[in-house]
Each structure stands twice: as structure tokens, then as C-alpha cells.
Amino acid sequence: MKETMQERQMALTLLKNESNRITRRLADAEHRLQTATAERSRLEQKLTKEQRDVMQLGKFSFLNKLKELTGKWDQQMEKEIAEAAEAEIAFNEAQKHVDDLTEEVAQLKAASINPDYVHLQEDWDDFLHEKELWIRQNDSASQATLQKIADDRVRVRSMIREVKEAHEAGEKAIRTLDQAIDKLNNAEGLSMWDTFLGGGLLVSALKYSEVNSSDDLVHQAQRALRHYETELSDVQEAATASFEVNKNDIFTFTDLFFDNIFSDFAVHSRITEGKSKLNGVLQDVRHTQAQLNRKLEEAEAELESLSSEEKSILLS
Incomplete structure (x- = not known):
């Protein structure tokens, strides 16, 4: 029963x-x-x-x-x-x-x-x-202990689910950030060629094509990061005093795109600046992912400990 x-x-x-x-x-x-x-x-x-x-x-x-x-x-x-x-x-x-x-x-x-x-x-x-x-x-005393173990198991399983969902969202954010950075690398190279070496009409056309397509990739990265932030908030909602994940205010990822796409020097400067910001956010996400991995290991270890404690009571 x-x-x-x-x-x-x-x-x-x-x-x-x-x-x-x-x-x-x-x-x-x-x-x-x-x-x-x-x-x-x-x-x-x-x-x-x-x-x-x-x-x-x-x-x-x-x-x-x-x-x-x-x-x-x-x-x-x-x-x-x-x-x-x-x-x-x-x-x-x-x-x-x-x-x-x-x-x-x-x-x-x-x-x-x-x-x-x-x-x-x-x-x-x-x-x-x-x-x-x-x-x-x-x-009985044993029943009270077993009930506490059951309650703790629910809490830990909920945490594991939230951490896994957040980690999955973080991996997607990393993929989209990598894609956006690759595209900006291409645009930066073409911009440098066009600005300092006089690349001509073809290079200018290719540069602006890369700039335009990177706009969508930057938006996809923004979307992935917003979802990541939501998942991390769920982890914090499920957390206890001994089980926290601090987002460290890394999600100020807006307005990275270009103020003026008509000046070669401005484009080159903004591409370089945008790529630098994206790399910074990417490192923050990877750091947070490492935190989530550690929390997942801790939670799974706690589940094993609860099972051992329950087994000890039932077999006593």
C-alpha cells in the first residue's frame, strides 16, 4: 500500500x-x-x-x-x-x-x-x-523517513529534467552562435579585402551578401539564447539553497547588428565588434553548460544515495 x-x-x-x-x-x-x-x-x-x-x-x-x-x-x-x-x-x-x-x-x-x-x-x-x-x-518513524525519501526523489528528478532541458537548449545556442560567427568571419574577410585592398564590385556584392545572410543567423542565435535563458530560469525555479545555477547576466544579447552598412570602414568595424561580442557570449554559454554538467552529476549521485537509503530501511 x-x-x-x-x-x-x-x-x-x-x-x-x-x-x-x-x-x-x-x-x-x-x-x-x-x-x-x-x-x-x-x-x-x-x-x-x-x-x-x-x-x-x-x-x-x-x-x-x-x-x-x-x-x-x-x-x-x-x-x-x-x-x-x-x-x-x-x-x-x-x-x-x-x-x-x-x-x-x-x-x-x-x-x-x-x-x-x-x-x-x-x-x-x-x-x-x-x-x-x-x-x-x-x-511510524520508518514511514516518515520513506516519505521524505520519496519527496526528495521527486525534487531531484524534477531538477534532473530541468537541467537536461537547459543543457539541450544550451547546445542549440552554441550551434547557432558558431554558425553566426562563421558567417561573420566570411563577411569580415571580404570587408577587409574591399576596404583596404579595393576588392571591386564583385567583392562588395559578396560582402553585402554575407552581411545580409548573417542577419538571419544572428537572429537565430538571439532566439536560441532567449530559449536558453527560459530553461535556465526553470532550473533556478526548481533549485534549492544547495543547488543553484547563476546566469551571471550573460543574456544582454541584443542590438549587435550594424548601424551603418554603407561605409566600408564602419561595416568592417561593426563586423569585428559583433564577432567579438558573439565570441564572448559563446564562452559564457560554454561556461554555463559546464556548470549544468556538474549539477547533473550531483543530482544523479543524490538519486543513488536516496535509493541506497531506501533499500537500507526496507531490508532492515
């Missing part, structure tokens, strides 16, 4: 933990979606303004004609186009972020209506009532 009682408690507790985690994640994702949508609207307004400035400067006016004659029109147009391009890059990234979060919210809503969760609270209440009756009839 007691083994069945402990098995039921373990199964129900794991379900409750999973249901609570999904609920917490859904609320967090909905909040982040609301914030991201507002930011996208702000950037869309900024982009519209910058595009309007370019169009306005391109229209005929006596003032524009005067700027053209004095040589200031070209400088002003170059500045306006650069600002519009920067605003477009920021808006495109914001749109991708909103799309990602919309998909995440939809997936979490689907997960939250799992049939296993429908009557979970009722099942838990019924179990607690049965357990109370059983304890009143069978209470």
Missing part, C-alpha cells in the same frame, strides 16, 4: 510541477509578447519617419536645389538613407521577435490544455485525503 501511495504521489507531483511550469511560462511569454509588440510599433513609427525623410529630400524644392549646388545634398541624402537602413534593420529584428513569441505563446497554450491536467487538482485533493487517512492508521 505504501509503495502504491508513494508512486501515486510522485506521479501527481511531477504532473503538477509540469503544469505549473507551463502556466508560468505562458504568463511570461504573453508579457514578453506584449512588450515586444509595443517595441515593434515604436520602431515601425521610427522607420516610417526615416523613410519619409528620404522621400522628402528626394523631392524637388528650392532648398534641396540649393543644397545640391552647395554640395550638401549628397551628404544629407547619404545620412538619411543610412538612418533609414538602420531603422529598417531594427524593425525587421523586432518583427522576427514578435513572430517568435507569437509562436511560443501558441505552443504553450496548446500544451496547457493537456488532458492530463484537466482534473489534476481534483486528483491531488483526493490523494491528499487518502494519504491523511493512511498516515493516521500506519504512522
